Amino acid sequence: MRKEFRLPDVGEGLTEADIVSWHVKPGDTVTINQIIVDIETAKAVVELPSPYAGTVSALLVDAGQTVDVGTPIIAVEVPGADDGPTEQEPARQEPETAEDAPQDTPPARQPVLVGYGVKPGSTSRRPRKKPPTRPGSYPATPSMPGAGGGQGAGPASPPRPPFPSGIQLPPGVPAPPRAPSAGQTRSRALAKPPVRRLARDLGVDLGGLAGTGPEGLVTREDVERAADAVTAAPGHGPQAGAAAQAAPGPAAEERIPVRGVRKHTAAAMVASAFTAPHVTEFLQVDVTETMAATRRARELPEFAGIKVSPLLFVAKALLIAAGRHPMINSSWDEAAREIVVKRPVNLGIAVAAERGLIVPNVKGADALPLAGLARAIDELAATARAGKATPADLAGGTITITNVGVFGVDTGTPILMPGEAAILAFGMVRDMPWVVAGELAVRKVTTLSLSFDHRIVDGELGSAVLRDVGSMLEDPVRMLAWS
Amino acid sequence: MAIPPYGHHEKEWHLTAETIQLLTPEGERVDHPEYPLDGADVRGMYRDMVLVRRIDSEAIALQRQGELGLWASLLGQEAAQIGSARALSPKDMAFPSYREHGVAWCRGLDPLRLLEMFRGVTHGAWDPEEHKFHLYTIVIGDQTLHATGYAMGIQRDGGEDEAVIAYFGDGATSQGDVSEAFAWASVFNAPLVFFCQNNQFAISAPPERQSRVPIYQRAAGFGFPGIRVDGNDVLACYAVTRQALRAVREGEGPVLIEAYTYRMGAHTTTDDATRYRLASELEAWRLRDPIERVRSYLARTGEADGAFFEQVAAEADELAVKLRADCLALPDPPPLALFDHVYAGHNAVLDAERAQYAAYLAGFEEKGAGR
């Protein structure tokens, strides 16, 4: 039977060796341990003894060649039974790499030699039967043993020593009452961290949700569905909450829980109002020309199917003014003690949704053509009103406009969106007596109010911005001149 | 600066009055008044040395053939090991380093256990108490403290006829643990023989880099006797060790024996000794071969004849063939065995790891793909 001797690793991880000189040739008889070849490794010249007794049938590599560990270097014809392995061959598992398999000729199977040092790398994976599972997770359902318990020990767990278990409390401090102990499970929803964040942003309470994911996991879709349901179904929202909670018969007071959007809006307002020093300036503007422009724009094919309102022109005017006075589109970074002037203008539009006031923003509004801006505002407002605004829509705004005219008032002192430097409000467009070229006339007039962060925007800048907006609304041709 | 240079310089090895020798390199008997030689089975010692040398050379060949990852050869040190080991009584406990294959042989440990270790099937697993031969200790010098503690245990449970022998090399004498062992054994008067095989090398470092004085003199600093013996003289090693054990058993406290020998092979099969060893030195020590001098003695005195030597040689060949076959037949441990025997008790973290790895392995398509 033909046996091949493969170059072994003769020293702790050597990967190749040079054949220095052969001591035998084909046809020679060899005994076990007879020195057959000298090899040279990176460390030393080493004599290799033959593992076989028999006749040399071939020298498989030449003197002078550099050979990788594992390469067959000599073939020896070993006398003995030709069927199957000899008694020298072990019947054991051989840790072969994928590369070894094709080289073997089945009847003369070489025992794999150990000590071959560094395994050759591989760039293919071993095929798997099934994908990995998620091991070792805490059991999700309360019915599983150990879930919800505080001790984790089996039925034979020894009694707990009395609190404070050997700790001497400071004098005069009474021992606290026992908190609800094992067995009283808090109903807590299971959700991944990003989904929890989404729920918070959308004002969805996870606790009441039934999760549709594995093991009752609340998924992203579950949260979004719950957020939609809040706005879509009548009778929901803070007003509905109030109605549901109103007791039959007259009550002394009504308590409406502050939840969801209202809670977050309130928090934002508080944060903004009590951090940034607000100054509000007012300007009454003759917007007759803007109203005419609005009517004419509606007729243009570019604006077909899009809602066009004076809001569009106020927005455009503010965008142009921000381009002229970039400082108005900025933010106060308290931690870094820097004013961050932002480049694109992400224009926030205040939308009254059923759940409350939300302010999505049009990203890069300053770069949009008028029709594009109109479409963006239109879509954003519709989405917001339907309760489908995404966290991305709601984040990243840099300046805001709000139309208080829809509420039937002239003006107000708007509160800045947190992180912004200015907010522009405009009120009802009224027919008002106005002086035009020295004569009384009936004109369309509205009041603009601009609140700004006085840390960033001084009176001169704020006034300049307000004045610019007003000028553009008086004569829309100025928008063309200034953009 | 006067830092002594590194390396083996030509030095005259000479028999000093302080080195015990009972058999010259030429095979002639020398008597020493303090070390009588009675009941020495010289033929048995010869046979042991030849068989152990053959096991050693077979193991080197197996390593060169890729069947062992490594082998630490004892070539040249057979007399020190066989001589000292034959002086032990069956109840004595031996603590080897990792080269004491001769001591293992005398203690009755199957040499296959040693091959398993160097093949990587185990880390050297046997029951120390079964053959009174502790596991091999690779960290240099650690075993001297284990031996000391064991001897302290003997003191407590009244094993009056029990003693301990700790084997270590010249390099180990620099290790802190060896000094600590000397200190403890001496202050507690422990029944322990420290047997240092000074084979002239700690890989490439000479003994002069480990100690300014001859090693056997180190014991004086700790207050116990130190003796130097010709480490290539099996009779002297036997007699001196036997004497030391007698003293130790009588409660005289520890003894240090320095067996002055020579490592004829490399440190291990990955070492290239030609880089630091003088060829002339190797030649000089060949003339002091431990087995040759016993053979000469046996032949000259007629205690053994040609038939005996042939028989021993044949026995060595048979042993080599069997060892080779057994080695090649050693199965690799199954993959999950790596989780066994780490703790006596249950460890939930390890159990979980085992379960996860088992599940991972079961997830592959090929059945029985051992990796």
Place this chain on the structure above:
Amino acid sequence: MTRITLSRALNEGLRRALEADEKVMIMGEDVGRLGGVFRVTDGLQKDFGEHRVVDTPLAESGIIGTAIGLALRGYRPVCEIQFDGFVYPATDQIVSQLAKMRSRSRGRVALPVVIRIPFGGGIGAVEHHSESPEIFFAHTAGLRVVACADPADAFAMIQLAIAGEDPVIFFEPKRRYWDKAEVDLTAPPSDALPLDKARVVQPGDDVTLLSYGPLVRTCLEAAIAAREDGKSIEVIDLRSLSPLDMETITASVARTGRCVVTHEAPVYGGLGGEIAARVTEQCFYHLEAPVLRVGGFAVPYPPARTEDHYLPDLDRILDAVDRTFTY
């Protein structure tokens, strides 16, 4: 029930162990005649003799190395390393030999050695006397690592450690040696919580606070303070650092959704990291916030006058608790 210090409770536990098995030995520097620098072995040499309670040479590697030899001979040595910072010379014998020998011998050799180490700071000491080296040993397979926190538990734990067949590194919070509590000295250790289990020492609902050794008491004090903030903290004494009792930990975090780990050892590479990884993996869907860790800074233990800035205290722990509520 008797009201005794932690030091005394350990002493009583050692005494029980010496009485229960004649193979039990105590060895270490100054443990015999002096009774130990913290008096933990006080009176034992007088009652059990100098061959069972051994004053050793000043050599930590020697203490552990000879203990291994004694264990090979059938003894059950309880070694004392006098201070945490002095264990390092023994590290080779502990890691290379003590931890590995059962595995190396494939189960034929047992080394039931206990190594007692007073650890931690807060005692105004000089350098090397306030270390927390437990992670080095928790990271070493083959060792069990535990830390006691109060007298009653310590009395049981030391007996359990000695009775077990595995090597145990037994950490004792030195600044708590003089804390007193009621201990039932007649309680058999078999009744006690097993050595590999954690204990809920104060139940709570809002956040799980994990610790061991000296800071367990600090955590309990923090739990009291937190009540004024309206927060209910569940304090768990880990007791076993290797292996960790994940069952108890995850049961708690699944309920509270928040977890803080605190130890004196540096946060960087400390046990808190291992716990955080496991809790995150096993309680991912239950977590309201990431696992936070409060521990020493990545600096060598500072001089006594600044150690209060290094050691976690009630305020730093509660600050971390607060931060888990900001997510």
